[in-house]
Amino acid sequence: MTAIEPTPATVRKTPSKWTRLRQSDLGWSFAHHPSAIIAAILLVALILSAFLAPWFTVQNPYDLASLDLLNAEIPPIWMADGQWPFILGTDVQGRDLLSAILYGSRASIIIGAASVAVSLVIGSTLGLIAGYHGKWADSLLMRAGDVLLSMPTMLIAILVSALARQMLPPYLREAGASGVIVFAISLSAWVQYARTVRAQTMVERNKEYVQAARLIRVPTWRIMLKHILPNTTTPLLVTATLNFGLGILIEATLSFLGVGMPPEQPSLGTLIRIGNQYLFSGLWWIVLFPGLQLCLLVVSINVLGDWLRDALNPKLR
Amino acid sequence: MLAFLIKRIGNAVLVMLTVAFFAFLIFRFLGDPVEMMVNESATQSDRDELRSRLGLNDGFLVQYVRFVTNAAQGEFGLSWRNQQSVLGLIAERFPATFELVIIATLLSLAIGIPLGVFTAIGRGRWWAESLQFGSIIGVSLPSFLVGILLILTFSVTLGWLPGYGRGEVVNLGWWSTGLLTQSGQAAVVLPSLSLSLFQITLVMRLVRAEMLETLRADFIKFARARGVRRRALWFRHALKNCLMPVVTLTAMQVGNLIAFALVTETVFQWPGMGMLFMQAVTFVDIPVMAAYLCIVSFIFVTLNTFVDIAYAVIDPRLRAA
Numbered sequence: 001m002t003a004i005e006p007t008p009a010t011v012r013k014t015p016s017k018w019t020r021l022r023q024s025d026l027g028w029s030f031a032h033h034p035s036a037i038i039a040a041i042l043l044v045a046l047i048l049s050a051f052l053a054p055w056f057t058v059q060n061p062y063d064l065a066s067l068d069l070l071n072a073e074i075p076p077i078w079m080a081d082g083q084w085p086f087i088l089g090t091d092v093q094g095r096d097l098l099s100a101i102l103y104g105s106r107a108s109i110i111i112g113a114a115s116v117a118v119s120l121v122i123g124s125t126l127g128l129i130a131g132y133h134g135k136w137a138d139s140l141l142m143r144a145g146d147v148l149l150s151m152p153t154m155l156i157a158i159l160v161s162a163l164a165r166q167m168l169p170p171y172l173r174e175a176g177a178s179g180v181i182v183f184a185i186s187l188s189a190w191v192q193y194a195r196t197v198r199a200q201t202m203v204e205r206n207k208e209y210v211q212a213a214r215l216i217r218v219p220t221w222r223i224m225l226k227h228i229l230p231n232t233t234t235p236l237l238v239t240a241t242l243n244f245g246l247g248i249l250i251e252a253t254l255s256f257l258g259v260g261m262p263p264e265q266p267s268l269g270t271l272i273r274i275g276n277q278y279l280f281s282g283l284w285w286i287v288l289f290p291g292l293q294l295c296l297l298v299v300s301i302n303v304l305g306d307w308l309r310d311a312l313n314p315k316l317r
Numbered sequence: 318m319l320a321f322l323i324k325r326i327g328n329a330v331l332v333m334l335t336v337a338f339f340a341f342l343i344f345r346f347l348g349d350p351v352e353m354m355v356n357e358s359a360t361q362s363d364r365d366e367l368r369s370r371l372g373l374n375d376g377f378l379v380q381y382v383r384f385v386t387n388a389a390q391g392e393f394g395l396s397w398r399n400q401q402s403v404l405g406l407i408a409e410r411f412p413a414t415f416e417l418v419i420i421a422t423l424l425s426l427a428i429g430i431p432l433g434v435f436t437a438i439g440r441g442r443w444w445a446e447s448l449q450f451g452s453i454i455g456v457s458l459p460s461f462l463v464g465i466l467l468i469l470t471f472s473v474t475l476g477w478l479p480g481y482g483r484g485e486v487v488n489l490g491w492w493s494t495g496l497l498t499q500s501g502q503a504a505v506v507l508p509s510l511s512l513s514l515f516q517i518t519l520v521m522r523l524v525r526a527e528m529l530e531t532l533r534a535d536f537i538k539f540a541r542a543r544g545v546r547r548r549a550l551w552f553r554h555a556l557k558n559c560l561m562p563v564v565t566l567t568a569m570q571v572g573n574l575i576a577f578a579l580v581t582e583t584v585f586q587w588p589g590m591g592m593l594f595m596q597a598v599t600f601v602d603i604p605v606m607a608a609y610l611c612i613v614s615f616i617f618v619t620l621n622t623f624v625d626i627a628y629a630v631i632d633p634r635l636r637a638a
Contacts, residue, residue, distance in 0.1 A: 035450065143331075150332045150621065151614055152576035159610060162598040163343060249459045253580055256461045257595060276465060276584070280480070284469055291462045298457040306453060 029311040039303035046297055050105040057099035062265060089285045091274065097285065100271055101293050107267035108297065111178055112247035115185040116240050122186065123193025124236065128224045130194065131201025138198070145191040153188045157250050160184040161259045174262050181260055185250050192239055200232040238309045245301035252294055268294045321629055329622040334385065336614040340607040341384045345373075393608035398600045403608045407590055412492050413483055414589035417581070418574045420505055421513035422567060429517040430556075430563065433524025438551055440529065449525070455518035460577055464511040464584035471507060479504045481586040508585040512578060516570055523566055527559035534558075561631075568624045572617030 021027050030036055054060065089097050130141040148156070161184040168176050204210060205228065213223050248268075254260030255269025256276070263270055268290050275287030359367075373380070387393070393403035432448060439445030472480030483505075485498040496502060531537065532555055540554050541547075579591030586592070590609060597605035 146328065147332050147335045150618055151336070152573050152617070155576040155579070155610075155613065158579065158598075159606070162606075166601055245457065249457075252459055253461060256459075257580065257583055259598060272462065272465065279465065279468060280473060282473075284473070287465055288469065291465060294462065295454070295458055298459075299454050302453050302457045 026311055029307075033307050033311075035303055036307035039300040039307070042296065043300040043304065046105065046293075046300065047109060050102050050109055053099065053102035053106060057096065057102055059096050059099050061095045061100040061103050089289075091283075091286045097289055100266065101268070101290050104266050104268045104271050104290060105293055105297060107178070107261055107265060108248050108251055108269070108294070111181055111185075111251045111261075111267065112244050114178075114182045115189060115247040115251075116244050118182055119186040119189035119243070120193055120236065120240055123190035124197045124229065124232070126190065127194035127197030127232075128201055128229060131198035132205055132220070132224055132228065134202075141194060142198075145194060148188045148191050151188070153185075153246075154250060154253065156188045157181075157184040157254060158257060158259060160187055161254050165259065174264060177261050177265070181251050181254055184254070185247050189243055189247070192243070193236060196235050196239060197229075197232045200235070201228050204228045204231050234312050238305060238312060241301065241305035241308055245298045245305065248294070248298055248301070268297075318629070322626065325622055325625055325629075329618050332618050333615060336618075337385050337388055337611060338381065340388070340610045341381050343610075344384065344603055344607040345380065388608075388611050393611070394604045396597075396602055396605050398597070398602045398605075403604045406593060406605065407608060407612060408491065409493075410588060410590045410593045412494060413587060414575060414578050414582070414591060416494065416496060417505065417509055417512060417578055417587060417589060418571060420509040421516065421574055422571060424509055424513040425516035425520050426563070426567065428513075429520025430524050432517070433521040433559075434528060434551060434556060436521065437525045437528030437532065448521075452518040452521055455514055458514065459580075460511060460515060461580050461584050463514050464508070464581055467507045467511050468584070478506050480507060483588055508581050508587050511584070512574060512581045515577070516574065519566065519570070520563060523562055524556075524559055527562060528555055531555045531558045565624055565628065568620055572613070572620050575613055575616060 030040075091097060091100070126141050130138040161180055164180040164184065165177075168180070201224075210223060210227060213227055218227075251260060251267060252269030252272070255267050256273045258273060261267040261270045263274060266274070271290035272287055272294070275283070275290060278286055375383075391404045395401065396403050396406060436445045436448050468480035471478045479500070483501060485500045486493045487498060487501075494501070496505065528551075537550065537555060540550055545554065575590075578587075578589060579594060581587065582589045582591035583595050590613075593605060594609040596602070597609065
């Protein structure tokens with residue numbers, strides 16, 4: 001019986017965060033799913049190009065002074081009448097389509113992300129309270145969730161967005177448009193997060209580590225935030241990813257229907273709405289390219305979300 | 318069972334009352350009904366008289382109860398835009414939406430189920446995996462974009478099918494149908510396809526998941542051992558056991574389709590309830606909006622409740638919930 005002394009050779013350095021991530025199950029799964037890698041690269045490229053757009057696009061599509069009607073209705077560059085620098089052509093106002101698409105993606109991405117953030121924070125807070133506190137708080141929240149989920153999300157969003165615009169004073173309508181959309185999406189999106197967190201909290205609440213924390217009088221809010229919440233994050237991650245894509249889709253639909261972003265600060269949906277008016281007049285590029293961009297964006301998010309759900313679900317191994 | 322029934326129906330009534338409450342709030346407090354109904358020259362006393370005749374001076378709860386009683390009888394008042402009865406307007410538009418939704422549902426079953434079976438039995442082969450991957454794209458495409466792309470391809474470029482309107486309609490009593498004329502049949506193809514694409518992918522993924530599970534079951538192995546042909550095995554033995562969830566999904570999705578028809582109808586200028594609603598939104602025609610909200614959620618809640626109850630009848634384990 002000789003005790004094994006830790007020699008310098010056997011003591012390993014704690015690996016860096018990056019190495020740990022790469023060697024984790026999730027990292028392994030990522031490296032073995034080419035579709036997830038492609039989607040991630042695509043998504044990063046789309047987000048970067050949207051946010052760096054002001055530095056390399058030929059014009060600022062929001063700035064009406066930079067538009068020239070002489071440049072209107074130019075087809076994409078590979079067509080006979082195409083003109084440099086309008087790679088994807090221009091719309092009827094002489095707006096460079098590529099610039100408009102990149103700026104529009106930025107609006108779509110910001111609104112999608114904001115709606116995830118808002119509903120994630122509200123949903124998990126309410127879910128924590130409902131799951132930990134139980135009793136009336138629980139039944140009240142779950143009833144409210146039942147009512148909200150008994151209506152199609154899209155319908156609620158359209159209705160709220162349409163009504164909120166009527167209630168806002170006119171000078172706020174443009175500036176407040178994105179806020180209204182985020183509110184309209186989050187209004188029913190929080191329920192999913194709340195349910196997930198609630199279910200997990202009800203399991204964790206009775207475990208020994210929580211009882212121990214209570215015994216040494218850790219404040220309730222601290223138990224909820226520091227002890228229980230970290231144990232609910234895995235399923236939340238999947239929901240948040242898929243809802244990011246869904247948020248972008250709902251925003252695009254609202255804007256397409258004319259109850260979303262105004263034409264002065266177009267999102268992808270608004271661009272498609274504008275392009276749709278010229279559908280039968282042969283100007284197909286005005287509607288097709290914003291549509292393709294929207295599709296790429298949402299597909300890459302959904303592919304990632306799908307991979308994440310499978311990778312984090314131990315039953316599917 | 319009785320307790321379950323009462324609970325489930327009570328829940329549905331609660332949801333409907335909540336929806337009606339919001340519809341009432343919109344109806345009552347967004348814009349002044351009196352201002353909308355009188356003309357410019359009306360005096361203050363005219364307005365006051367109309368206000369008390371409409372019962373707008375009564376207590377909040379009294380007005381809410383009256384709104385619910387009227388709504389339950391289909392009485393939603395007059396449209397602010399053209400002074401027609403709201404119920405009449407909706408009844409006139411209902412057949413168009415209904416036909417669109419039914420055809421979209423049929424399409425989703427007719428295309429989704431075979432695709433689901435093929436992707437399940439071909440698991441691991443390139444064509445099944447690419448179909449499965451394609452279904453992610455189907456889920457990610459917003460339905461208005463699908464509609465636009467269909468119009469662009471089949472209507473603008475190829476000129477095969479009409480891209481807007483409903484074609485000629487035939488009146489059968491109060492029901493106007495577009496399915497009996499050639500132009501009506503041609504007009505319904507693109508809208509119903511674009512409405513059903515999302516559901517096709519949904520049905521396909523569900524059937525695939527169910528099939529994969531069923532194909533592992535013992536009775537399938539036994540049937541194979543008995544020498545049952547593979548095709549009969551897939552379509553007769555396995556598929557039959559997968560259809561129950563598909564039926565549930567389809568029933569539950571009808572409400573969603575009616576809501577989503579809103580978008581499709583806008584793209585295709587289809588004269589249904591959804592287009593009526595979007596016009597009401599543009600003109601701030603509150604009674605029409607309130608009525609649409611109530612009617613669509615009624616259909617939605619009724620279907621969901623019905624499916625739940627049917628499930629409990631079939632599977633007694635669910636009654637405890």
